[in-house]
Amino acid sequence: MALGSGLSVNEMGGRARTAARGLAVLPGGVRNAALHAMPAALERVRGELQAANAADVGDARAAGLAGPLLTRLEITDKVFAYMKARLEEVSTLPDPVGRVLEGHIRPNGLRVQRVSVPIGVIGMIYESRPNVTTDAASVCLKSGNAVILRGGSESLRTNVVLADAMIGTAATHGLPEGSVQIIRTPDREAVTQLLHLEDDVDVIIPRGGKGLISAVARESRIPVIKHYEGICHLYLAEDAPSEMAVSLSINSKCQRVEVCNALETVLVDAGALGRLLDPVVEGFSAEGVEVRGCARACALMPSLVPATEEDWGTEYLAPVISLKVVDGLDAAVHHINTYGSGHTDGIVTQRMSLADAFVAGVDSASVLVNASTRLSGGGDYGLGAVVGISTDKLHARGPVGPTALTSYKWVAYGDGHIRD
CATH class of the missing domain: 3.40.605.10 (Aldehyde Dehydrogenase; Chain A, domain 1)
Incomplete structure (x- = not known):
């Protein structure tokens, strides 16, 4: 031709x-x-x-x-x-x-x-x-x-x-x-x-x-x-500092909702639910983001839109986010490895031992500790321009x-x- x-x-x-x-x-x-x-x-x-x-x-x-x-x-x-x-x-x-x-x-x-x-x-x-x-x-x-x-x-x-x-x-x-x-x-x-x-x-x-x-x-x-999707998670651990947890959740989702490393699911540890659920949801709502919660979250906050099974595996690329309550690190890692796309996932915690366990357990190309998922790009990693993101495991992975x-x-x- x-x-x-x-x-x-x-x-x-x-x-x-x-x-x-x-x-x-x-x-x-x-x-x-x-x-x-x-x-x-x-x-x-x-x-x-x-x-x-x-x-x-x-x-x-x-x-x-x-x-x-x-x-x-x-x-x-x-x-x-x-x-x-x-x-x-x-x-x-x-x-x-x-x-x-x-x-x-x-x-x-x-x-x-x-x-x-x-x-x-x-x-x-x-x-x-x-x-x-x-x-x-x-x-x-x-x-x-x-x-x-x-x-x-x-x-x-x-x-x-x-x-x-x-x-x-x-x-x-x-x-x-x-x-x-x-x-x-x-x-x-x-x-x-x-x-x-x-x-x-x-x-x-x-x-x-x-x-x-x-x-x-x-x-x-x-x-x-290649990478197919960016179904990115942020796990707010039991000891996550409140201000940091809210700030990173909002930035990860709202800085640009349409990109592949934007946050799609926030996981809130059950031990931090009493102090984190309200400010996190209020922060999203103030940015015009619809929050779809699991049954446990909806029971505490009936104003949330009930999440479906499909939501956990959805890359919204829009002002919508799902929220799930999890019982500890193992449950968070299991959820991410089950529903995630292997792109970018993060944890907010003050305990380095917990962060290390999260990094080891999550099977993703980029894993961030106390940082926005939006920072998993080539420029942020000092790579300069990139041709894309890979979630494959052979040859290239990440930016x-x-x-x-x-x-x-x-x-x-x-x-x-x-x-x-």
């Missing part, structure tokens, strides 16, 4: 594979110089970008897109500044390629090392957010990978302007042709073709709603790094930054060593 670039998806795959081989041996300083120049490149196309984004937003609004989905599509001055800052930040991060991860000398004198290397070619499939275009391209280049971008049809014009600015800058600074490519058609067949390029693409990273990620995981012949997009090779140095 011909694309706006004149290349088929298959041709883009071959081009990316060739570029990846060149990137693998390119000094980190060359990649960093290209990344450092990209904020200025975005500034030069700002007028074109604003026009493209206005057209995308107008079409999306006419098609009935509204609320958070429409908000994610818009490149405001704040979003534009964020995009440039992320590019600059990524350029200053330590080089994730060529690190000696471990090493030792064998009894026979053979020197063995495990060294980080790029994965190769990344296929990035995403919806709505144009900033993913710059985040994904920068993280892939930082880690020495080539990338094929396929954004949502609703942001196609915007994504192409952003990608072209980065492609031009990469070429000017000596990066191999094909290091960054973008699929320039809204045709969904292009996605299917990308997912079938197992000879040229090493990993697929989808970023968007559960429907998109499920479809990609089903169709792909290539390994996928997927430059280091997560590397693999490793074993290197052995001898002096004429042979096997006896």
Whole structure:
């Protein structure tokens, strides 16, 4: 299928594979110089970008897109500044390629090392957010990978302007042709073709709603790094300081309700119910959040909406939260491991032994102690931009930054060593 670039998806795959081989041996300083120049490149196309984004937003609004989905599509001055800052930040991060991860000398004198290397070619499939275009391209280049971008049809014009600015800058600074490519058609067949390029693409990273990620995981012949949902919990232990418990509950839920690390269920220890239930519920109510409580919570506060079994496994992405009373740490951990999505979960407690037991018991990519679930992002962890969050256990887990997009090779140095 011909694309706006004149290349088929298959041709883009071959081009990316060739570029990846060149990137693998390119000094980190060359990649960093290209990344450092990209904020200025975005500034030069700002007028074109604003026009493209206005057209995308107008079409999306006419098609009935509204609320958070429409908000994610818009490149405001704040979003534009964020995009440039992320590019600059990524350029200053330590080089994730060529690190000696471990090493030792064998009894026979053979020197063995495990060294980080790029994965190769990344296929990035995403919806709505144009900033993913710059985040994904920068993280892939930082880690020495080539990338094929396929954004949502609703942001196609915007994504192409952003990608072209980065492609031009990469070429000017000596990066191999094909290091960054973008699929320039809204045709969904292009996605299917990308997912079938197992000879040229090493990993697929989808970023968007559960429907998109499920479809990609089903169709792909290539390994996928993904997370389906963010069903995040905060356990308020018996000794949780009241002010901190309320503050972290409200921030975890209300700072941005539509994101994947927003709080969806708060677990209140039965031993703290008398002092925490009222202020926590009142705090949510003051923010316009509907609270759906378990039977024990509703018995104490009849104004709560009764929670159903379905609520415990729901990612609301809206001003709604479920609340459950639990009898101690084990019950909290059991509930989280039963209904959670393995994304981000937290505890509020003054006892480090309790916190340690919670961290060990909860099977999630990010576990926070006395901190908002909203702090489980790449920027908060010092990773710079990320291409997404992974709840998988193989290869990458949690925020997927430059280091997560590397693999490793074993290197052995001898002096004429042979096997006896």
